[in-house]
Structures are given as structure tokens and as C-alpha cells.
Amino acid sequence: MKNNENAPFIFYLTFEENLPKKFYTFHKLFSELDFVLVPVRIDQLQKLMSCSDQSQVMLICSVTDSREFKCYNEKIRGLLKFVLKSKRLSFFHLSSFSKINESKTHNQQKNYFFMKYPLDARDLSQKIARYYELKSEKTLKWPGGKRAGIGAIV
Numbered sequence: 001m002k003n004n005e006n007a008p009f010i011f012y013l014t015f016e017e018n019l020p021k022k023f024y025t026f027h028k029l030f031s032e033l034d035f036v037l038v039p040v041r042i043d044q045l046q047k048l049m050s051c052s053d054q055s056q057v058m059l060i061c062s063v064t065d066s067r068e069f070k071c072y073n074e075k076i077r078g079l080l081k082f083v084l085k086s087k088r089l090s091f092f093h094l095s096s097f098s099k100i101n102e103s104k105t106h107n108q109q110k111n112y113f114f115m116k117y118p119l120d121a122r123d124l125s126q127k128i129a130r131y132y133e134l135k136s137e138k139t140l141k142w143p144g145g146k147r148a149g150i151g152a153i154v
Helices: 021-032 042-051 066-083 103-109 121-136
Strands: 009-014 036-041 057-063 089-095 112-116
Touching: 009 021, 009 042, 021 036, 021 121, 036 042, 042 066, 057 066, 057 121, 066 089, 089 121
Parallel strands: 009 036, 009 057, 057 089, 089 112
Antiparallel strands: none
16 A cells, blocks of 8 residues: 555445445455545435545445345435435445346436446456546546537528
């Protein structure tokens, strides 16, 4: 790990007080890639979105058993529609269950990504890190002028 002061944060959504084993696996892999993985609960999510200084907020949610799936459906699924409208949040939903059929709402936002377990944690962490780098780059503006339209003829 090179410089921990300027390392970007990736947030991991937790469902209970104790952190799961998956968190520690991802924490180790992201720290090798110079990212800091921070656990966050659902009640802290909105405050995080309003107070974060990062231009791009990355959030990972992992659902592996029926208890977590029930909690996801009750608490997160309803709030997700509103949180995803912020273009700053990229939501990575890792689940052993099938994708929830709300693709109409999520696909329009282009910041919701569903990945089905089993996954290779190392490959996934590298892809998320690469995605963060691509999203944080400033988009270059076309240097040319505007194209003439029909209104200029009339």
C-alpha cells in the first residue's frame, strides 16, 4: 500500500453489527489496490451521499443467504430507487439469488450492476477498481464547434 491518505473509499453495505467474512476478503484485496473499504449501514447511506467529498461513490452490497435477502428486500430495495437517481452513486449488487425484476428503473440510471455468485473476489475487486478509475477521469469535451442545423437556412 503506497499512500493511505489519498486513497479513494469504496463502501460496503452491511446488514448487521458484525462484519461478514466477505468484508475482510474484499478489504484485503482492495487494500492491495490502494483503495479503502469502509463498512456502512443502510441508515448511514443517505448521510454518506450528502456529506461525501468524493465525486463518485462506490457501494458494494453482498447478499448470500435468505436472512440478508429478506433484509435487502425490506430496507434497501425501496431506498435504492431514490439513491440511484444521484449519478454519483454506483451500486454493485452481488447476490446468490436472482436479479430483482426492476430493470426498468435501474437500467435507465446506468449505475446499478448485478453480479451473481459464485464470483472470484480478486477479479471482481480489480474490475471495480478499474471502473472507479474510468468514472473518476474527466470526460474530454469535443474541441469542434456546433453542427449547423436547418434553422440556419430559414
